[in-house]
Amino acid sequence: MNTYDTIMKLALERGFYFPSCEIYGDAPAGFWDYGPTGVNMKNRFVELWRRELVRRDGMLEIDGSQIMSKSIFIASGHITNFTDPMIICKQCGSTFRADKHIAEITGHELPELASGSEIDNIIVENKLSCPKCGGPFEKSTRFNMMFKIGIGPSNDEAYLRPETCQSIFVDFPRIFKTMRGRLPLAIAQLGKSFRNEIAPRQSLLRLREFYQAEIEIFCNPNRLDEVPKFEEMKKKVLRLYINDSYQEITAQDAVDQLIIPNNLVAYYLTLLVLFYEKTGIDMNRTRLRQLSTSEKAFYASFAFDFEVETSIGWLELVACNYRSDYDLRGHSTVSKQNLHVIDPIDNTKVLPNVFELSMGIDRSIYSILEHSFFEDFEHERTVLRLRPYLAPILAGILPLITKDGLREKAQLIYSQLKLDFPVFYDESGSIGRRYRRLEEIGAPFAVTVDRQTLSDDTVTIRNRDTMLQLRIQISELSNYLHKEAYKLVS
RNA sequence: GCGAAGUUAGCCCAGCCUGGUUAAGGUACGAGCUUCCCAAGCUCGGGAUCGCGGGUUCAAAUCCCGCACUUCGCACCA
Numbered sequence: 001m002n003t004y005d006t007i008m009k010l011a012l013e014r015g016f017y018f019p020s021c022e023i024y025g026d027a028p029a030g031f032w033d034y035g036p037t038g039v040n041m042k043n044r045f046v047e048l049w050r051r052e053l054v055r056r057d058g059m060l061e062i063d064g065s066q067i068m069s070k071s072i073f074i075a076s077g078h079i080t081n082f083t084d085p086m087i088i089c090k091q092c093g094s095t096f097r098a099d100k101h102i103a104e105i106t107g108h109e110l111p112e113l114a115s116g117s118e119i120d121n122i123i124v125e126n127k128l129s130c131p132k133c134g135g136p137f138e139k140s141t142r143f144n145m146m147f148k149i150g151i152g153p154s155n156d157e158a159y160l161r162p163e164t165c166q167s168i169f170v171d172f173p174r175i176f177k178t179m180r181g182r183l184p185l186a187i188a189q190l191g192k193s194f195r196n197e198i199a200p201r202q203s204l205l206r207l208r209e210f211y212q213a214e215i216e217i218f219c220n221p222n223r224l225d226e227v228p229k230f231e232e233m234k235k236k237v238l239r240l241y242i243n244d245s246y247q248e249i250t251a252q253d254a255v256d257q258l259i260i261p262n263n264l265v266a267y268y269l270t271l272l273v274l275f276y277e278k279t280g281i282d283m284n285r286t287r288l289r290q291l292s293t294s295e296k297a298f299y300a301s302f303a304f305d306f307e308v309e310t311s312i313g314w315l316e317l318v319a320c321n322y323r324s325d326y327d328l329r330g331h332s333t334v335s336k337q338n339l340h341v342i343d344p345i346d347n348t349k350v351l352p353n354v355f356e357l358s359m360g361i362d363r364s365i366y367s368i369l370e371h372s373f374f375e376d377f378e379h380e381r382t383v384l385r386l387r388p389y390l391a392p393i394l395a396g397i398l399p400l401i402t403k404d405g406l407r408e409k410a411q412l413i414y415s416q417l418k419l420d421f422p423v424f425y426d427e428s429g430s431i432g433r434r435y436r437r438l439e440e441i442g443a444p445f446a447v448t449v450d451r452q453t454l455s456d457d458t459v460t461i462r463n464r465d466t467m468l469q470l471r472i473q474i475s476e477l478s479n480y481l482h483k484e485a486y487k488l489v490s
Numbered sequence: 491g492c493g494a495a496g497u498u499a500g501c502c503c504a505g506c507c508u509g510g511u512u513a514a515g516g517u518a519c520g521a522g523c524u525u526c527c528c529a530a531g532c533u534c535g536g537g538a539u540c541g542c543g544g545g546u547u548c549a550a551a552u553c554c555c556g557c558a559c560u561u562c563g564c565a566c567c568a
Contacts, residue, residue, distance in 0.1 A: 005561095013501060013518085019559080026542080026558060084566075088491085145567085163568085198491070198566060206567070297568075305568085319568055360568070380529070400526045428520075432528030450526055460527085467528075 003311035007369050008203060010384075011038065014441050016369070017204060030200025030208030032362075037441050040392035040422060042211075042365055045279070046190060048389060049213055049359075052275045057229075059186040059215060060179055064167025066192055067149065070157045072166050075334035076327065077299065082162060083142040084198075085119055098140045102128070145196045160194035165214045165356060167191075169327040172218060172352075176341055183343055183352060184219040184227070184264060190361070204362040205315065211361035217268060218352035220343045221324070224262035225255075233270045241287040241307075259290075261302060265322065265355055272306060272318060272357055278488055279364065280387045281371045285309035288320075299326045308367045315367060319358040325351045372442065384442030385465055388485040393424045395445035395461075395481060396438040402427050410449040413459065413474060421481055423447075439464050444485065447477065 011017045015035030021027035034042055054061050073079045085098035098119050119140040122128075129136060147160040161167065168187045175187060190213040200206045234252035240259060241247075247259070251270045254260040260269065269288060277283055291303040299321065306318035328351055332339040340349045368390065374383045388394060397417065399410035407427055414425040424443065426434050431448065438446055446462040448469070453459055460469040461480065472480055 009501075022559090024542085024558090029559070086491090193568095195568080200567095201561090210568095212568090316568060358568075363568090398527095401524095404526090406526080430525080430528080430530070432530080434529095435527085436529050448527070452526095462527085469527080 003370055003373065004202070007366070007373060010373075010382075010440070011203070011369070016041070028208070030197055030206070032203055032207060037392045038365070041368075041386070041390060041442075042361065044390045044392070045361065045365060045368070046213075048278060049190065049275070052278055053215065053271065054188050057186055057271060059188045060175060061188045061190075062168065062171055062175065063191060064161075064164065064171065064189060066161055066194070067151070067158055068161050068166060070159065071334055072161075072170060072331075073146065073159055075330040076166055076169075077330060078146055078159075078162055079144070082146055083144045085140050086143050087119070087123070087137045087140045098123075102126075143198070145198075147194050147196055162195050163193050163214065163358065164189045164191050164212045165216050165327075165358065168214065168216045169331055169354075170335075172216075172328070173337065173339055173341075176218075181218075181341070183223070183341065183350070184217055185352075186215055186217045188213070188215045190214075202312065204366045205312075207362060213359040213361055215268075215357040215359075217264065217355045217357075219264055219355065220345075220350050221353040222350070223343070223345070224264045224353075227263040227267050230263045230267040230270075233267065233274070236270045236273065238270065238273060239283070239287050241289040243290075246287065261322070265320075268355060268357060269304065269306075269320060272320070276306070276317075278387070279368050280385070280390065281308055281367055285371070287314075289314075297321060299323050308371075310367055310370050315363055317360055317363050317367060319356075321356050321358065323354040323356055325353050327354055328352060379467065381436050381439055383439045383464060386442035386444070388444040389488065391442045391444050391485075392422065393438065393441060393443040394421045394485050395447050396424045396426050396434065396443055397447050398425075398431065398434050398449065399427050400431055400448055400450040404451065405454060406449050406451070409453055413447065413449065413477070417478065417481070420478065421485070435462065445481065 014037050016038035017032050017034050019027060020031035020033045050061070053059065070079070073082075087098045102119070102122055123137055123140070146162050149158055149160060150156060151158045168189055172187065175181060176185065190211065192209060193212045194209050197206055197208050200208050204210075230251070234250065234255075236251050237248055238251055238254060239246065239248055240254060242259060247254075249257070249259070251260070251266045255263055255266045260266045273283075273286075273288070276286065286306065286308045289305045289307050291300075291305060296303045297319070301324045302322050304320040305316045306320065307314045307316050309315075328339045331337070332351070340351050342348070343350050368386070369384070372385045374385050375381075376383055384391075386392075395417075397410050397414040399406040410427070411425065414423060417423045424438070426437070428434070435446055442464075444464045446464070448460045448462065450460065452471075453474070457474045458471045459474055459477065460471050461477075462469045
């Protein structure tokens with residue numbers, strides 16, 4: 001069994017995640033639910049995101065509506081651009097991406113916005129036919145990956161947002177005015193996005209409904225190098241992947257050598273890397289990959305992906321795009337609102353540019369699970385070596401045996417801790433079995449009540465990774481857990 | 491979307507070819523006994539209308555048809 005399957009099995013058996021609507025046969029693919037264990041872990045991950053990105057950098061966080069009006073997506077370009085041109089064979093029904101097929105056969109790179117008739121003309125001119133059966137093609141069509149919905153009794157056209165950031169762009173003017181905004185201003189949002197994928201696969205890795213954490217940094221395009229806080233992290237070594245080769249280089253050097261275009265981008269890429277270091281992902285299996293022109297999203301003027309290597313290949317966790325003024329300009333034009341702001345440094349009006357970090361939460365959760373998974377053959381155990389601050393359960397409270405008042409003592413300790421910490425009481429089965437159960441869902445500590453506890457009010461704390469125990473006063477337990485569990489390791 | 495394989499308890503799976511009592515086993519789970527420290531042992535227990543729907547038949551997990559989902563390949567994709 002490969003690692004992906006092992007994690008999948010663990011997720012299903014231990015309540016991390018599982019298919020949505022699974023008791024019904026018509027459950028659509030691409031929708032997954034987080035179970036009790038998974039939702040705890042996801043919440044802890046979100047706490048870390050708030051701590052290490054939002055609060056650390058002083059970002060503003062919003063929580064926007066998931067349903068948005070049609071105009072939003074006219075302005076954003078999604079109505080026309082967020083589509084794949086498709087051609088279907090009349091004879092065998094095979095479908096192909098029109099632009100890819102044309103490029104492959106004729107070498108013609110079609111522009112993003114090629115119209116249907118242009119595509120049809122090229123097919124006719126070049127006498128293209130189905131590569132499978134040689135049959136002729138139908139007229140090309142476009143498949144839009146947004147979910148269209150109808151609002152109210154008149155069924156007004158609206159869409160589920162395909163990315164959370166559109167809320168940020170359209171909320172920007174109010175936030176900037178009311179929150180005493182000043183460029184550069186970072187606005188963050190964590191929430192659901194929806195994309196009607198043609199073929200969702202691999203559980204959390206390609207979903208139709210998924211969590212994104214997006215950070216949009218609004219900046220003055222003339223002051224992209226004026227980022228004082230870059231000072232403190234410019235010596236950080238980044239693992240860049242450019243034109244199929246790795247370069248380990250400090251953030252400062254990357255800017256000096258024009259690999260990273262400016263200090264602002266370098267600062268936020270470094271902040272992102274520092275964040276992921278704290279998730280427990282093996283940073284030696286990550287990279288910041290520079291995207292080529294053909295790979296970039298339609299709105300990006302340059303782009304890096306933060307990627308992580310897993311058992312099923314390199315996985316994109318964060319898309320880092322410089323969107324220039326594409327979004328604000330689009331929304332300004334369609335809404336006829338003036339979205340310029342004043343930069344008080346020189347009192348000039350500027351339409352802010354945007355650099356974005358678009359993070360996939362579900363993929364991040366999966367990657368953390370996979371990189372934390374450890375099979376300890378020596379002790380015949382499987383251990384999820386999650387960082388304590390990401391663990392769904394922080395500690396199990398266990399009476400060594402249930403007799404002689406140990407059960408009652410353990411339950412008392414449990415009730416004293418459970419409001420402050422995600423702890424778990426378990427008296428079922430042998431002590432070894434209970435340790436194994438905790439290890440499997442990543443609980444970093446196990447508190448065991450034994451006979452000595454009754455005489456001197458001490459308990460043992462077992463460390464998940466070392467299996468070693470130390471004995472402390474019950475009165476010190478809360479402090480210990482707080483210190484050990486929330487201590488950030490970098 | 492195309493092609494192939496698969497779907498029986500939380501999980502792994504037997505049974506299907508050759509239709510016929512109460513669908514077997516392992517593991518996990520729960521209760522008890524035992525034991526103060528790493529998946530031990532013993533006893534007992536709950537849990538499946540066999541993916542969904544239809545058909546054939548006196549009788550369907552088993553034969554036939556349709557659908558859904560999963561995995562893999564192709565095609566595609568943040």
